[in-house]
Amino acid sequence: MTSVLYDVPGPRAIARNRILAVVTILVVLGAIGFVVYRMYATGQFEPQKWYIFTFTNVWMGIFGALGKTLGAFALAAVLSLILGFVLAIGRLSDHAWVRIPVGVIIELFRAVPVLVFMMLLYYGLPVIGIDMDPYWAVVIGLMVYNGSVLAEALRAGIESLPKGQKEAGYAIGLRKSGVMRLILLPQAVRAMLPVIVAQLVVTLKDTALGFIITYPELLYYAKLLSSQQGRPILQSAFVIGGIYIVMCLILAGIAKWVEVRTRRSPKLKGYTPDAGGDPRIHGESTVTEVIAMQRGAGKFDPGSGVPPTNI
Amino acid sequence: MDVIFGNLDLWGEAIGNTLLVFLIGGLIALVLGIIVGAMRVSPVPIARGVGTAYVNIVRNTPLTLVFFFFVFGYPQLGLPDLSNTVLGILAIGIYTATYVAEVLRAGINTVPVGQAEAARAIGLPFGQVMTLVVLPQAFRSVVPPMMSVFIALLKNTTVAAGFSIAELAALRATINDAPGRPGNPMEVLLWVAIVFVVLVLAMSAVQRHLENKWRIAR
Numbered sequence: 001m002t003s004v005l006y007d008v009p010g011p012r013a014i015a016r017n018r019i020l021a022v023v024t025i026l027v028v029l030g031a032i033g034f035v036v037y038r039m040y041a042t043g044q045f046e047p048q049k050w051y052i053f054t055f056t057n058v059w060m061g062i063f064g065a066l067g068k069t070l071g072a073f074a075l076a077a078v079l080s081l082i083l084g085f086v087l088a089i090g091r092l093s094d095h096a097w098v099r100i101p102v103g104v105i106i107e108l109f110r111a112v113p114v115l116v117f118m119m120l121l122y123y124g125l126p127v128i129g130i131d132m133d134p135y136w137a138v139v140i141g142l143m144v145y146n147g148s149v150l151a152e153a154l155r156a157g158i159e160s161l162p163k164g165q166k167e168a169g170y171a172i173g174l175r176k177s178g179v180m181r182l183i184l185l186p187q188a189v190r191a192m193l194p195v196i197v198a199q200l201v202v203t204l205k206d207t208a209l210g211f212i213i214t215y216p217e218l219l220y221y222a223k224l225l226s227s228q229q230g231r232p233i234l235q236s237a238f239v240i241g242g243i244y245i246v247m248c249l250i251l252a253g254i255a256k257w258v259e260v261r262t263r264r265s266p267k268l269k270g271y272t273p274d275a276g277g278d279p280r281i282h283g284e285s286t287v288t289e290v291i292a293m294q295r296g297a298g299k300f301d302p303g304s305g306v307p308p309t310n311i
Numbered sequence: 312m313d314v315i316f317g318n319l320d321l322w323g324e325a326i327g328n329t330l331l332v333f334l335i336g337g338l339i340a341l342v343l344g345i346i347v348g349a350m351r352v353s354p355v356p357i358a359r360g361v362g363t364a365y366v367n368i369v370r371n372t373p374l375t376l377v378f379f380f381f382v383f384g385y386p387q388l389g390l391p392d393l394s395n396t397v398l399g400i401l402a403i404g405i406y407t408a409t410y411v412a413e414v415l416r417a418g419i420n421t422v423p424v425g426q427a428e429a430a431r432a433i434g435l436p437f438g439q440v441m442t443l444v445v446l447p448q449a450f451r452s453v454v455p456p457m458m459s460v461f462i463a464l465l466k467n468t469t470v471a472a473g474f475s476i477a478e479l480a481a482l483r484a485t486i487n488d489a490p491g492r493p494g495n496p497m498e499v500l501l502w503v504a505i506v507f508v509v510l511v512l513a514m515s516a517v518q519r520h521l522e523n524k525w526r527i528a529r
Binding site for chain 2: 009013017020021024025028035038039041042044107108110111112113114115116117119120123124125126127128201205206207208209211212219222223226233234237240241244245248249252
């Protein structure tokens, strides 16, 4: 890793870094040690506090709750991807009467906190006579929020593509739908894949909000366990927390892997929006225009008459 | 409208608490995030490792679970009593700090290596390389994503509703449980949603303004 911040350390810097390393270790060990000591002093390590995790039933319950979490996540992920595509295409529409309302919807859905939206579905709708299952409140809440975030990501992906892509599509006689479906979307999805997977991690984490509207998912089960005999509150939080962290790390690992792969892929060179850009894009002009300019430069240069040197 | 004017006291308390969690939590997140962000780019490998571990573990824990640890777990340790609001502020600060750290790191990484090299080549010492060349550029590219982090923080304050902290998202339960208060859950929650939409849109407007003002020409 190259860093702009420091040189290769010399002897004095090495000595200083060693001191800093020791200080870091001491501070971290001190903090962890204090928590462990408090846990020990309050009897958190006593077998009876962990006893509950020796029951097969408890583990069956944990797996059941895990299934509920993953069930809500899977459906919400699929639905939010679909909604994301629909909203992104609507947002890019040529017709103002489609584009503007869709833009407003995206902004609104992104601004309302997910939990408030879930509460509106779960506690609010019964007022007008619609009783909603917490499962659907969680799924729809996640779908609406993540769908609009994904829509913005897809739109950014499409807008980062060189203008020539779209022009070439029209030039070979495709219609608007064909240009979008065959040329723009596949490239945008590829370029935005890391963002999309990262958003899925957010979706997975946000299923834990279901706990607050009594959806019986993992965290809800942790709360249930912690009210059992011996009140193993910290213990269930550690076990359930471990499960969440492992699941999210797997997804985040996939995102990282996808990112590394897309960066290496020759098909995508130059389309990454923030990598310093496509060498073929020169300011606002398209590739075709640039080639035309370069062709013309020597012969019809209207300027000084001096042949352009190295551009 | 009854739901607002009949419960003005509750609305005041709820908005006050939401802003309290937002501001103090944001302050903790900023201070801790700067420390962790500095650790993540420091030349000390162990500090980098600790920073990375902290960011990876906390960022992959749902915020609700972080709250669970603090609000339900902390009292188990037999330490001095803290109110739920204080514990919630700590939880949201420690959670958001990971995002602040990542934004800072990304911001420093956007400064091209050549900039620092050029600064060193003309003989500037480390302090001037940082204060005159690297940090001003990093700061400019950091401000817009940092605003996004704080917008997310504002929305995340709603999680506190699940842990008996009387902020905006908990207002429905508060009004519901108090007999004789006007308003049904639908009305309360719609107004809460509107408050958030207004606050978030205002913050995004600031963000867009800063983004345009501080765009770097490279």
